[in-house]
Amino acid sequence: GGYLVTGLVGVFLMPAETGDGGLLALTATTGRKDEPPHARWALLMSAAKRQKTEDGAVSPERVSMGDTPPAPEGPPSLDPDVAQANFDKFIKFLESTGGFDIIIDGANVGYYGLSAWESTADVIPDTTAAPSPRPENKKPPPFGGNPPAGTPQVPESNASIPSGNKRQGGAESTKGQSQPQGPKKQKQRDSSxxxxxxxxxxxxxxxxxxxxxxxxxxxxxxxxxxxxxxxxxxxxxxxxxxxxxxxxxxxxxxxxxxxxxxxxxxxxxxxxxxxxxxxxxxxxxxxxxxxxxxxxxxxxxxxxxxxxxxxxxxxxxxxxxxxxxxxxxxxxxxxxxxxxxxxxxxxxxxxxxxxxxxxxxxxxxxxxxxxxAVELDTFAVLESFFGPHNGLCSSRITVDERGRCPSCNSILKLEDISDEDRDTMLKDIAALVTQPRQRNPKTAVLAPKYESIDAAVREAQKRTQKVLLVLHERHLKPARIPEEAKPLVDRWKREGLVYATPYMMNDDYFWMYAALWSTNRQKALVITNDLMRDHRFRMLSQKHFVKWREGHAIRVRSSVPAPQPEDTAQGSATATTVADNKAEGGSGPMPFIPPLFEFPAAYTTSIQWAVAEVPVPLASHGEVAGKRWHLPSPPQEDGSTIWLCAGPPADKM
Missing domain, CATH: 1.25.40.10 (Tetratricopeptide repeat domain)
Structure with a gap:
């Protein structure tokens, strides 16, 4: 017996210690970046031992080393025509409902929304004790060798063996083996x-x-x-x-x-x-x-x-x-x-x-x-113009929560995109959502916190009955839903709250399209903590997208404080989980704890030409009479925004 490793990402075979020479197939991933290789190996071995059942056999469950769970289900790619048909079905669904007031990004809220203090280490199943890393002065177990005779062969599948580790014909590629190479192409060279x-x-x-x-x-x-x-x-x-x-x-x-x-x-x-x-x-x-x-x-x-x-x-x-x-x-x-x-x-x-x-x-x-936004270096250039030598004035200020400028008492507005700009964004999303999408076998697929999603749904229903929860189809499969969360999912389906996005299609485009489409009829809001800064959103028109995001995104966070060590030891309410609630005689999920919603600001952080509350216009400045420019800076290190208020002085307006 021995160990066979096919690179950093591959299939690990180890003696099963069952007495019958069986083998256990374990999916290995790259692991945590802050852990040395021998620590990741110790983590894998420790997790494998915990998978043994009472009769000594090894559970067939796959153990993921590091933070990457098993590869997602579904086909590896989606035909563009099928994607278009799926999206057309979603548009018809929106037209039949007339739009929604609040749309919930279920995956984002479920992953990060209400339980940010919870550790992501629960991707590794049933860790009853933290594995001890191998001492640095000891080397990891030797690699190589052949499995004992008579042991079952591990089936090849894309879910357990990344395609990059398979050679032609299904054989595993191991380091050190010579690879056949064809004749090198001669590069056409220029004249000497x-x-x-x-x-x-x-x-x-x-x-x-x-x-x-x-x-x-x-x-x-x-x-x-x-x-x-x-x-x-x-x-x-x-x-x-x-x-x-x-x-x-x-x-x-x-x-x-x-x-x-x-x-x-x-x-x-x-x-x-x-x-x-x-x-x-x-x-x-x-x-x-x-x-x-x-x-x-x-x-x-x-x-x-x-x-x-x-x-x-x-x-x-x-x-x-x-x-x-x-x-x-x-x-x-x-x-x-x-x-x-x-x-x-x-x-x-x-x-x-x-x-x-x-x-x-x-x-x-x-x-x-x-x-x-305008950088502070540009502030200095503008301040040189809006100075007393030009009969103007400027000052750097901080506006209050209402958007009131302390220098001129003007109120900044909450600006929204125009109907034309909204239609442009809808067309952009419709073009992006139907593009073929390849599945990345290394992409993490985490199970969302259904209690967090339900808390956001119930809080949204207090404000309106027109609520839409957008969640990927994989999270609504009965086999994937924990027992304590099934009543929550049943209620969503029974009340028609949830729309399941199909495999191989990005659910972000669905909730964003629903929000933009609904805004044509009423001011729709999106509950999400997604900052929308990745490549998918950068493909959209930025000057429209940033303005829309700032006025329509509701941030959500938990109203339960992070558990302290003494709270965990004493079993306080803040450290109670669903399992703890059942163990203490409870009948199911924890008591409902409403989330905290952070609604969009009362004003838009953008360059504005606001009307100052002053009595008399300044004739020498024509069309700018009674108005001042307000230019925001990008967020500073402390998260604050500095504003430049510039225009005619108050005593001449």
Whole structure:
């Protein structure tokens, strides 16, 4: 007998100690990152011994080492047509109900909502005592060897053996065995002259030797029949821009564009370098030429980027030209480019230097459309404009829970997305939810806390009867539901509260779609602690999504404090579990403890143009009379938000 290990993730075979030479199949995962390998091995062995039944046989239950439970059930992938049919069924369900007032993200509330203080170590079944890690001076058990003769073979399945550990034909792959390799593909190499020239240019770039790079490039174009690659052109142009030798950079561009053998057109990298070359000339004439390069890119259907505009904006500030600055800025707006704060700071500083309030307010209106927060560095730039020298004032403040500004007494509003933006998000979700989704065998599938979900459901029902609980189908299978939770699930089904999302479809898209769809008819709220920051939500339109999330998400937390050691020893109510309640003579689940809901704030944390409670408008500032800008910062280290209140002073309004 012995042990056979197929890598860090695989199947462990160990003597069963049953006297009949049986083997126990255990699913091994990567384990906790903070534990050494011998500690994870000791954990696996300890858990395996606890699985032995009274008659000495070994329970067939799989033991998961670490925090990763068995792989989810269901097919490994879902056909897009089936996914579309499932989602169409959900939309018909929403239309038949007319929408909901509160939608509950059941999986999130069940995992993290009301029992955050409970340990996630209960993924390992029935741990009666914490396993002792193997001492560091002792090595783990030896690996390798063959199982005793006559022992049953462990069946192969995707649930117990990750596909990465299986070789062709079903055999297990072990470390150290030679793998058959086919003939290596020969990479098509460039001509020796082109290869040599490219290497020389790369070396020149590393050494910041722009003049030598230009010399190598020009010599190659004049002497060699094979055209240079477009990457060679872009690299030489960029090194010229960095070195400030614009005239030689223009010679490189002309030599390539006028050579008949060079037929590959400029790409975005080449045009970006060409713009930098024009901007380094530090003249208004070359600013117009740089803007002309942008128009050329548009005609060539080359997408514009932020880096296409940044050098031009910086050059306009260097020349202190508000005319060229606003021309460049409006070009970016018309092209659909959302300039970042660092780029907008160039515009603000030039407007400040010229005391140009009209263009600055136009800029801030556009900032309001797509920026949700402003960095403190930008605060400083704005404060330089909203100063006494311009007849204005500004102050950094903290608003209260109602959204009242202590500087001007204005009340910040709770802003919501428009119907058009909501329809855009609904279309985005409908497109994402039907995309094929592959199952990750390493994904953890935890059993939710049904008592936590039911507590949120019952608390929501106190506020409205139109409640929808969205929960994955796997959590509603009778075999998966604990006995004490089955009456809760039966009540959800009986009252028509729960919608089961099908396998291989993301339940997040279902509850979000339900909330957005219902908001078309009433203000729907979502109970979830999901911060919605992962890749699935980043695929949605951010300027709409962030505003919607802030005004519609209800956070939920437990009203039961975390158990203290003395509470656990004395058996207080805060440390009581369902099992403890039954052992003490109880009839079932614990007494209902209502959760604590944290509703959305009374105002939206975004750039706002709020009406100040002041008597007389200031005529010299036209349309801004009686209003002040309120710009929030990103959350600080302590979680607070700093606001900048800026506009006409109170005694002149």
């Amino acid at each position: 002259a082109l290869h040599e020239a490219r290497n020389k240019i790369t070396k020149c770039i590393k050494e910041s030797n722009a003049e030598l790079a230009v010399e190598v490039f020009m010599q190659y174009v004049q002497e060699q029949p094979q055209p240079p690659t477009i990457d060679m052109v872009a690299n030489v142009l960029h090194v010229c821009a960095m070195a400030g030798i614009a005239s030689q950079g223009f010679q490189v561009a002309d030599a390539y564009l006028q050579d008949p053998k060079c037929k590959v057109p400029f790409n975005e990298r080449c045009y970006a370098a060409l713009i930098k070359l024009h901007c380094s000339m530090n003249s208004l004439e070359h600013i117009d030429k740089a803007i002309g390069v942008l128009d050329t890119m548009i005609k060539a259907a080359i997408p514009l980027k932020n880096r296409s505009y940044q050098p031009i904006l910086a050059a306009c500030e260097s020349l202190n030209s508000v005319e060229k600055m606003m021309k460049t800025y409006l070009h970016a707006v018309e092209s659909g480019i959302q300039l970042r704060e660092a780029e907008l700071a160039h515009v603000i500083r030039v407007c400040n230097a010229h005391k140009d309030a009209t263009n600055l307010y136009r800029l801030m209106k556009n900032m309001k459309a797509y920026l949700t």
